[in-house]
Amino acid sequence: YKAQKRTDYKAPNFTAVDIDLTFTLDDTHTIVKNVTTFKRLTSDTKAPLVLNGEDLKLNYVKVDGIEAKYKDVKNGIEISSVPDEFTVELENVINPSENSSLMGLYKSNGTFCTQCEPEGFRRITYSLDRSDVLAKYRVTIIGPEYGCGVLLSNGNLIERGTRKNRPYAVWEDPFPKPSYLFALVAGTFDIVSDTFTTMSRRKVALELYVDRGSYDRGLWAMQSIKDSMKWDEDRWGLEFDLDNFKVVAVDFFNFGAMENKGLNVFNSVYVMVDPTCATDTAFYNVQSVIGHEYFHNYTGDRVTLRDWFQLSLKESLTVFRDQEFSSDVANRALTRLHAINVIRGPQFAEDASPMAHPVRPEEVMEMNNFYTVTIYDKGAEIIRMIHTLIGESRFKKALNDYLRKFDGQAVTIEDFLCCFEESAGVDLSQFRRWYTQAGTPHVKASWTYDEANKNLVLKLTQHTNPTRDQKEKEPFYMPIRLSFLDKDGHDVHPAELSSDGFIIFNENEQEYRFTLDKDTFPVILRDFSAPVKLDAPYTMEQLQHMLSFCDDAFIKVDCATTMQNRYVHDNLEIAAAEGVLREPAELIASYKSILDSVDAQSDLILINETLKIQSIANLMETFDKINIDAIKYAHDALETKVAVSLVNEFVQLYGKIKASSSNYSVTDMGRRALNNLALHMIAVAKCAMDKKTEASEIVFNHYNGSKNMTDKLQAMTDAVHLDLDCKSEILKSFEKDWSKDALVFDNFFRVQATVPNKSAIDNVKKLLSHPSFDGRNPNRVRALTGALALSNPVALNDISGEGYDLLCKQITELNDINPSVAARILTPLLSFRRLDEKRQGMILNNLNSLMQMPKLSRSIYEKVSTALK
Ligand code: HT7
Ligand code: ZN
16 A cells, blocks of 8 residues: 655546436445546646456446446556547446445445545545536436435436336436545435525525434534524525525434535434434534534535545534534533533654644545544644634635635635635634644743732743644744733733734744833643643742633633642652552642532533533543553542532532433533532542442432433443443343434443443453344444544553454454454554553554554554654
8 A cells, every 4th residue: 555645636637517417326336327527637648547346247348338348456447539529428336325325325323324535535436536526416316116205415316217117217406526525325214304494585495304203303414504504604604505595314324424516415423413313412413523524514625625635624514513513502611511522632642653734644544544533633733823814804714705706616725824824814824734744743832920010921932743744833922811910819901912802823933021010920732722731830829810800711611620630740650659648639629619600590411511520531641651550540539539528519509400301401401410510529428438329329310310311321421431230231221222223322332442441342242242243334333443542541441451463353354344343442552662661562462563564454454663763
């Protein structure tokens, strides 16, 4: 396998103008007739037409109606001696049932469905399968012999009926698009229908296709479509451009969802919710993912990518847009805190791993490996910094200029930046390093007081560790949001700080002076204004002061997180020796004052985020070298000490804060979150106080006392993770109620795979032979093996090495079934060099065996070989 370089981009020799496809659907023998008109773009009249195609059986090829000679080339065919404008007619056969990679046309639980991004279209028919070839599509779908109620493709329905006893439908998409935005769906569904009247009073027909019998579970998604359309008009002036918009939920899907023009295809996880079967987080996620895919209609579909190295162009902008949507329609603080957690957890981990890459990568072997938290989430932080630097109104103007200027074109990140520079009148030349340099900047802050001038002198330094691809890093250009707190907790605004409230930090070392009183101190990196690791020498008193008085949600939560981090770091040696750890007195004091003052008027979402003990995974990211056993020991000690010290307060909270209904609303989400946190802390405290029976009782009552899935799942998780007496009864009851409902039942697998100790490995082994485990269903794989790999660092890294062996065995099996999913769950093993020698050795053995695997996929080869370099 060979990597491709970004700088090797070559414009295509030909473009496709019109593509007319006819699908005669059959489970194992689907016939695709493809009539495409091509136009030569190069002046080289001898250049042959090279079409991409993979795993296709070709029946014939004609050029302008005459049978043509072609040559098989690597993953495609080559046709020589073609004129400047011509039509190719060809027919090929594919086998959707056999397609377990879920790229191209496949069967998902009885439904025909496609996934073409990034390079799946070439598994459907021969084509110029690249994002800078935009064509108009006409698609005829002839249903399978056994019948089929719904036949869908992009755009408008032109004709439908029955021919030779088979249903058919013809679709035409008026917008030229790249092949990766093509979609076809055929199956039997319940349809949720509605309409949306756009700002220019056009009526758009909305249709949401869900599993038969699940109509009600689609209603929230439909509401979310309408909310997304309205928000895009209100915030950015963007109006939907087709007469209809279709969303389909499918059960087998490699990712969250896909923004095919006018026909979004979704993993059913991000559509199907009601309060009895889905958590508040699931409702929140449905709204956000529906928004994300809808917003791609402009940022991705109307303005698309020149090549896959530019992936972040559409993804980062669209993530930024979906985060703003969730902030405006759900909760700003929660949305921001979630986004920051992704950066400080998995994204920092990726930046510190062998697969670290810039937001605009230079080299790619397998594009599927680059749908990463760096491309998506770090990319969105970069867009957010641009938004901070130029402000909302200039950002809005620049975005509109960008969409107008490049409408209908395939462009680059550089085009975007140039357009923003011109439109907003800003110089982003140094800022561009965020796109070219991988790695997380470490920012160190310190301050002194200059008595003579009554100045607080703030000093910032930055340093970015080398990554595999770049040894030397140049300083980044970043906005640092800043405020100052005086000793009474008042915000003080010195004359030197601009009214925007941020300073520019763009050198290795810089000093800033502010005229202030002596006991005023700086609050640095408000709202996490740049994706960096900040090291600031706050005293514990200052952290407590900020936690009480600062008005910034991130800073408040970060003060609690910093106190937790310091506790774990300061106690690591004792934890490594399994000694007795001191009390986290300052944290407990701060938490007590929060808990004492909670009432129905408080910001419960923010309080919940502040009181949470952070995950072991995020704690790991605060260390360069990871002593997993010591981190786990200190984490558990911290949680137990907080829980035991404040058990009375948590008991009071549990009695006081209750949701008003079991339906989803942002207010009740906050109430339920805090109520469930209280339950968890009470259960942890009782277990530590030798009152496990009481813990079991309260958890069991919680499970039985609510019809709401958020509550049920919290109770089931506590029962299983704390190994309470009620565990088997709850698991049995859950299995009885939900085993026929795949999405809900995934929780049964996930909860048992995430027990934070070695027993999770045995659970996973046992559940792999559960009658409803299906290795071809990505959601199920993610809920079991995926959860062990990505959400259970303790069990995965168990010193027995059994976690590694189990994961690699599953990856070997998945390599043949679904390489994209296999490569994703392999990720944590790549960072083996951060672990101790024994674990490094065990992982190394496993990675070496993976390299020996027959038919090793390109996805796994790229990741493992990079890690072993
Ligand atoms: N743009 C979509 C990416 C996607 C995808 C990538 C690889 C394999 C399968 C996939 N399904 C969807 C999703 C998005 O970011 O909106
Ligand atoms: Zn996207």
